[in-house]
Amino acid sequence: MTTTKTDYRASPAPAASQAHILVVDDDAQIRQLAAKFLREHGYRVSMARDGREMRGILEATSIDLVILDIMLPGGNGLDLCREIRASSALPVIMLTALGADTDRIVGLEIGADDYLGKPFNPRELLARINAVLRRTRGSVGTPQGTGHRLQFEGWSLDTRRRELTNPDGVVVDLSTGEYELLLTFLDYPQRALSRDTLMDSAKHRVATGFDRAIDIQVSRLRKKLDSSEDGQAMIKTIRGTGYMFVPAVTRA
Amino acid sequence: MTTTKTDYRASPAPAASQAHILVVDDDAQIRQLAAKFLREHGYRVSMARDGREMRGILEATSIDLVILDIMLPGGNGLDLCREIRASSALPVIMLTALGADTDRIVGLEIGADDYLGKPFNPRELLARINAVLRRTRGSVGTPQGTGHRLQFEGWSLDTRRRELTNPDGVVVDLSTGEYELLLTFLDYPQRALSRDTLMDSAKHRVATGFDRAIDIQVSRLRKKLDSSEDGQAMIKTIRGTGYMFVPAVTRA
DNA sequence: AGGGGACTGAAACAAACTGAAACACGGCTG
């Protein structure tokens, strides 16, 4: 995996780049790893070792999202999650040990916005962060929750309903894969994305080397975006590198 | 975006952490176990051995939720549940002996908000308590007992009567399984739920691997929700993952 | 300018996944 060389966007920063994330984990290695990766992707990151430190940081600074290990010494992560939820709507993503399915149930019901098994793929973490932020952005404090709509060249992708609407207002059916792919593009517009990046961001899996899955998926997506005149041009091929989503993207 | 201290789900919690729970069970061990666990998780807990003690505590203090064993010496737990319901909207979770009759019991008009097979996983108990409190929040103390009604796109699900009403005001019959499934969806709208999660949240059991039970149940539920035009779209399939309930859900 | 290798677009096929009808099973009702 490579950290894409192009630096991040010139235009409508999906605001993701400004979000401030707090990583709570007692394992220094995981903390560092996550922090490094997230910083490279434009987030501000703070870290805490336990509940006490977490509270301190939450009070001292303005955090947009918390990543919380479910297993913390002296104080279950679930309790911390509930504690957060008792007083705010701060988005929380739980890290759970693999295979502990009871935690899975509870992680859901306890009010976490998402959860991720350890060890996790950094890109998947990123994807989920984006998804959660997208879901909660604007909805926090705004009852009717605007902000879940991504627009470009008259098109609109409702991330809540997973629905794409063309400039004429007609809903265009997208398969799950096409939706995820488009979403990835919309998260990083005007930026060359390698097949690798697209693969694990959109499909949550690693490229197998001689894999053309992304190509064909791009091709299919293009076809659907093509109903308008310059649909073809929306996703530009960057030879030897990957693809780039050209139009400017705004949130509504 | 700022860390708004507003809750986006519902009104900001009569803080789960402050809720007062009454455990009614004649088995001292279970009482202790549940109480200890719940206290560790921030609840206030009272205990009663039978119906008489229960009444005493209900009158003396302010209880937010009752956990009630269905098998009690001298006085069926079901009767106690009805008794509670006759005079209040106090949420009740029933503990039932594991096995055959759980399903049947639930189908009956006991009016419990949820149930749990014994022996139970403490975390699952916690999860269901949270879910029930979230659902009924605001209803307790409100004489008219609103709050047990979940609404979406003109539809309304009355969790007390286990009754679904379509936008025209017509009651649509739901089987037990369909009801539980819909309830789970309504608890976690706009969120991809895996078959596993749906299975143990809605059916109180673990998926057996090559299980299509959820699929067919979703299919049946869809059909019933379909009487309106875009019923099909309400439950979206997320290939390779599970299902998602699309409409916004409000409690009334 | 021409040729060759590497890369991409997309059709064709195959595998995986999902929808739903049909059937089977168990409990309940009359």
Place this chain on the structure above:
DNA sequence: CAGCCGTGTTTCAGTTTGTTTCAGTCCCCT
């Protein structure tokens, strides 16, 4: 006891997705 209802399983058809394959493009080199 026969039939009905709710539910899970089986099964088959329809979708979606990934791989293979081949043709067309682009780039570099001579």
